[in-house]
Amino acid sequence: MGEQLRVAIVGSTGYGGVELIRFLIGHPQVQITSVISSSSAGGLLSEGFPHLNEIVTDTLDGVDIELIRSKADLVFTATPHGVSSKLVPQLLEAGLKVVDLSGDFRLRDGSVYEHWYKHEPADSRYLEQAVYGLAEVFGEDVRDVSFVSNPGCYPTATLLGLIPAVQAGWIDPATIIIDAKSGVSGAGRGLGLTVHYSEINENFLAYKVNKHQHTPEIESVLSRVAGHEVTTTFTTHLVPMTRGILCTMYASMNGERTDEDFIDLYKQFYEGRRFVRIIAKGKWPATKEVWGSNYCNIGFSADARTGRVTIVSVIDNLVKGAAGQAIQNMNLMMGWDEALGLGLTPAFP
Template sequence: MIRVGIVGATGYSGVELIRLLSQHPQAHVNRLYTSSAEGESLVPVFQHLTGHALPRLEAIDPVRMASDNDLIFLATPAGVSSALSPQLVEKGARVIDLSGDFRLSSPEQYRSWYKKEPAAQEWLDRAVFGLPEWNRESVADAALLANPGCYPTATLLGLLPLAKSGWVDPQSWIVDAKSGVSGAGRGVSLGVHFSEVNESISAYKVGQHQHTPEIEQELCRQTGVEQLIQFTPHLVPMTRGILATSYAKLHTSVTAEQLQALYETAYADKPFVRIRPFGSHPRTKEVYGSNYCDIALHLDERTGRVIVLSVIDNVVKGAAGQAVQNMNIMFGLEETSGLPIVPVFP
């Protein structure tokens, strides 16, 4: 059994990790860590965990943490992992970081987009970007893994086959993405207050969202060509889910059949990516509670653009589920182990 420790268990990603790992046949939640509630139980915070045997929250001590666990998930706010992860790795633990601290290879970009001090360059260089459908070999060998953000996961899975095809202008990407409120975390703020969000939809961080350089960086890494995206996120009044609608300008003649074949071939052996029939409209409801990403393609011959629709559950495939998927690969397990294979519906 893989001994797993979780830092940040009181957040949505942390408690989702507990849900998924409690069903995992080859891993178990060994330790839970906190910076403020040492000795307390999670059950008073999350009543749905009643009856489940879970360890009490412990103080953060990198030496003990590395000794007590084979793998540590860091479901922490940005700026925490950059200091803690190197200490854990140096003491022999493997780390999956769900924050954004190791996703960007450039400290200057991190400082600019996250408005925080970055990790040391040597650790940014060591970190593996954990998009398993495209980086599986690197994920398998990783000691420090940067779990991708929720928006980048939905967007990159939708765009990478097309980006690598050479059929589109790499400077023409436009991404219009919509997320449920859980993407903002458990923190209380006016922006996620029920009365403010209900029966409304709004854009936010227009041209400034910190996931923008993450998407561009991975597109460039996978293609070897500089990429530019216009990314606009929106908040919608639902709990879970992301719909990313992405547009790209074709610079060669392509048929609908070629587009569909491109994606079906790219993801033929990827268990958590489902390519829908050409011209269909996947809904977030159809991946709810699962680790799937559903993708559908449209071709607008009038404008010469390809439109890619991709949907995920932001808490699962966009965070905890993808982290467990990466854990499975890192420890040589079946990639689907412990992950739900049927979404929740309705």
């Protein structure tokens, strides 16, 4: 097994961290050599996550660059915003490959980051070095690089749904409205009334309306694709379920198109990419169709009556929106098949 890639996970005690572990355990080319947590170092990972009992028997390491360097070749940093910005540069300087799951390296412009995230931005040298790993769109950029910034959960669902239409010029970017809904796991394992069962069960709510920090990430990528600056309306909602994101996206069409036109366009755009599935005419995706898997399903309704198209995309926020896409990026960085270790079928029901 000496030829396997040695992988460390910083932030192993978060939902993104244990989801990385769930997939990496079955990855044929990888060995998990260090599970790391700043808060729980010295304890067993399975102490806080009994589902891993007898599966992962490792003790948690602390965040120690030298130790990581000695144990690993590649590091997943599933750390909060404001932590990665400090940690990742050290890991890179130590010669490690990095896939960062935080928002700290997704925006090239530090001032935009500061405005939306209310944190100090990372050093611009590293911002420039980061490759934005939206695998099905910018996967070629990822091949052979050593530092990838993994897209946010909402941006992944949104961008996979919008980019082919924007690139084809079929919709007017100025009219894009994104109505996004997420399960509660997106908020992480931290405590608060907004993740309190009795408050969230049998409840549906909007939050951070026009204020979500994923807005500039979506806009900067759409601008890059459109070739001019794009501003969007983006609303997020909390769904009483654990996993899943569904984005309903609206835009005015340039010219008359049918559902079939969109289906053909997207099938062509995503040809050969097994994790994007285009839904048949007259059907729309449900989050449960992708639960626990790395798939993104996309459906369309081009409405001649209003001249607008409605595009609906779904992902599992912890997989395609976090751990799964991060592993997909690792695969691309290493020159492997992007689907390696990611072949799990969605769990239904």
